[in-house]
Amino acid sequence: MIANRGEIAVRIIRACREFGIKTVAVHSTADAEAMHARLADESVCIGPPAPRESYLNIPAIIAAGEITNANAIHPGYGFLSESADFATIVEEHGFIFIGPSPSHITLMGDKIRAKQTAAELGLPVIPGSASALENADSFAQAADDIGYPVLIKAVAGGGGRGMKRVDSREELVTAVATARAEADAAFGNDALYLEKLVAAPRHIEVQVLADQFGNAVHLGERDCSLQRRHQKVLEEAPSPALDPHQRAEIGARASAAVRELGYRGVGTLEFLYEDGAFYFMEMNTRIQIRVAAGEPLALNQEDVRFEGHAIECRITAEDPDTFRPSPGTVSGYHTPGGPGVRIDSALYDGYRIPPYYDSLISKVIAQAGSRTACVMRLRRALEEYVIQGVSTTIPLHLRLLASTAFAESAYDIHWFERFVTETG
Ligand SMILES: Nc1ncc2cc(-c3cccc4ccccc34)c(N3CC[C@@H](N)C3)nc2n1
């Protein structure tokens, strides 16, 4: 059973069908005609459109698993995928949770413990306070030790929420008070800590694969620096910023850390990268169906080859200049094709994009022998893609691919937000 919707639910259903695994979809009343509900072997309505009454409604999701006799629940990403409570309840009800263990989710949800664990595993971490800080004096002392500018972060935070940049001693007290109130409101936990600000980094995600027999390999990295308000806009592999030596080095450290952690499954280790230095940020983990079935890895690091280039554009149903959401009926739909082009989407001709959920509607992925060829192929695919009836960010992606900064891969995590402001 897939406790999710949209393109990720479609992708999971496709993977299951190729293994001959029966699938159950859950959907809100707004998603009764959605593709994931149609593709699955069975589909169960779990409530009204509001996420807290449907895709975040744990009792309704568990009940759907019970009445369909599901034996495993896959959370996808977002929604309940990083909720330790959900993972625990799923396992308590006798379902396999196809995701990280509740203890791993809890560990990675506590940003201080996650950093301590990463450091113990030999990963480079961002200089900062070893624990949460209480009063203004301890913040002032820690900030003087670290050196301004510093970043105040919520221990229970993540995804960019609850971070506050502080450039001088004068701003510190107010910033701490504001950050504490925001953390309490957002996470019900006002614990804060301090880190040295990494001013203009790239965001690099290293993919690792491990089985429970102690084998772990890394599958290279994705550069996810092009983002807006913590939503990825475009991802590419390999990162244009890394040379083969750096790739091998950070990959080896990531797979060694996962091996040491005794972790099994597919995992992503997120790093900030600046001036040749990596800094561990967080670890996202998934369990692949095969590894969940307990099969040993069929490959070792020497078998892993890095060839060519791949770029993924994440298309949203938003106005390409104002980013105002643009739900509505897809009145005409034609997907690009040809060699090296993949479309991951739940759209179809006549589909009604609901206003209740996040605006990602499609991922266009191009692969080619070089970055230049990949950009040409991706542009051709985006120009071929027809989505009528709603606004999409396809024009913005074409502008991004045509920009000099992109061609020269001269961008950091902040560049895209400036680019849309200047050229919007
Ligand atoms: N010490 C220090 N310096 C700079 C940082 C910059 C970010 C950050 C800030 C803004 C956008 C980002 C996009 C991708 C990755 C990181 C960011 C950051 N994040 C964003 C979400 C959360 N994973 C941590 N932490 C940082 N920490």
Ligand SMILES: [Ca+2]
């Ligand atoms: Ca993450």
